Amino acid sequence: MVKLRSKKEAGSQTHLVIGGGGYVGFWLGKTLVKNGYHVLLIDLRPPIWTLHKDMEFIQVDITIYSALEEVFKGIDCAYHMASYGMSGREQLNKKLIEAVNVKGTENVIRACIKHNVTRLVYTSTYNVIFGGQTIESGEETLPYLPLDKHPDHYSRTKSIAEQMVLAASGQNTLDGHKLHTCALRLAGVYGPGEQRHQPRIVSYIEKGYYCMTYGTSTKQDFVHVENVAQAHQLAGEALTEINNYKAAGQAYFISDGAPINTFDFYRPLVEGLGYPVPTIQLSITLVYIFAILTEIVHSMIARVYNFQPLLTRTEVYKTGVTHHFSIAKARQELGYCPTIQNDLSSVVQYYINTGHKRTQKQSSIMYWIVNAIIMIIFVCFILSLLPSVK
Template identity: 30%
Template structure:
């Protein structure tokens, strides 16, 4: 087996149009990692990204895999050990990291509409929880810590075209979640070289695939409600993901709306209307300035560092990844009934 196989687990199962930005103070090439990545911990291993990573690690037959998640698995992978624990509890994190060679930190408080206003949760999980993982890794002699960050940590709403790891953090993040991911990344990278620990941050953009609970279900739900008729701005901006709604049988957006008008309405909703309504009714909304920016400006990234340092090559093409994703979401197709309009 080629030694490069030891790092192919980063690229199987999850489909990313421009795969990853690779951030790390010291990069260790695959030929230096032959014997150390054997006993693995995957935090958030029962989530969307984590399930794909766990599947590839387990299927390889070369790794002892432990999953640490606040939720039990829906369908456990054979041979994988599962630990139910809370990332915000240091004692749980410490016990999970003990005896591991490598930790893949995938757990996160996702930016769902329900979580968007829960700033304490995002801080506790994405910042404090990540720091607990770092401390536990250093304390127990873990060799490698791989952190799943976000390409959005460099996004301030301005267009990004083929940017790389040299791009600085956004001076002002578009939402609270992204700010917490940046803080977590800083903590991970700062620990590089501490007591033999080597750290790495991956910044994926536009992840989609089977088990997705955010992008595809949201697209299908909004399409079923007639909310995807509109093109914000010119509609010519390039993004690092594909509009999966086309494959589910919903019409393409066709009505053009001026960006500044829509962005102003989103600002009004977030900072005026929703706060005024909050004492009377809790409203979860994904109509935010951040989402409008995502839909209307260029956001593309270079993965040359991952190719150069890790031998990264996408194992699944974009078209094949989209085909597999849509095949797993047939229940959300138009007319099937899985994505019926819901009251708002």
């Protein structure tokens, strides 16, 4: 166990970022440090970035309460950003998703109560509401998607966890104070150095997998990591007595506030790296069928070969069905104001700086051959299924 620096050394408050080894958690940690807080990051894996002054890291498994609760001593505000199963093959690991997202959240709430932490901000997701249905400018008054309607384990467990956190708001801590909680429902996060979604997308672009689109008339939300950090800090402040605990028990949608088609959003990245934008458009129904069958195959052979699915059902819905939400409540109650909107310029520059710019030496003929082969395989695969689909 690493001992925390004293508050006298580091400042008046110590803030805990659960999941602080990840991209978004570390960015929040940096933002909190800049604003004068001492920050403790905890995660199962250490951050790949250099720790700043007044920032510490402790390796903790949130599914083990005895290890987790120790780090809550002396914490003024906790941000629960840890989760598992958001995308790719992780979405198919039901057991681990349940352990981290549900059991881990139970442990966090329990530790807050034991160690008198009075503020808890939970990082949630659009998926607690969205399950493939069209939503335009949705508000927080929308009901939760019924648990049995969620197309994936991640979304279902995040809904359970969010409801647990909000229900805990107002509970007495061990010394008689009250725990105040709120939830931030995030759109898809992007930013320079993001480690979860962007590397996979760039990999698909470079391998020639990005050769077709679907749902090109639909719109979705995105949120820059800088905006995410701003929203979390504001939410933590809105759980204080000086701000009348105005965020207590509340949920907020957080995005850049500028809905855009997913493939239009990533166009600057594709073109910026020197690759052609796909012109072939497919029916979302066919892509969804392909995703279903991919998941079936994965479930059959994952123990032998845990391959990365090109797309899961949830990813098809997220990228191909219109769903965007209003950030009016976050603006009004938290003072949230996005400083960046759908700007991939720093992301493009990041990948150019790390050697991903396509050069003239790379054969455009080979790129199109790979595209053609993938397209032929996909079409033949779908055509072979049509009789059974009927």
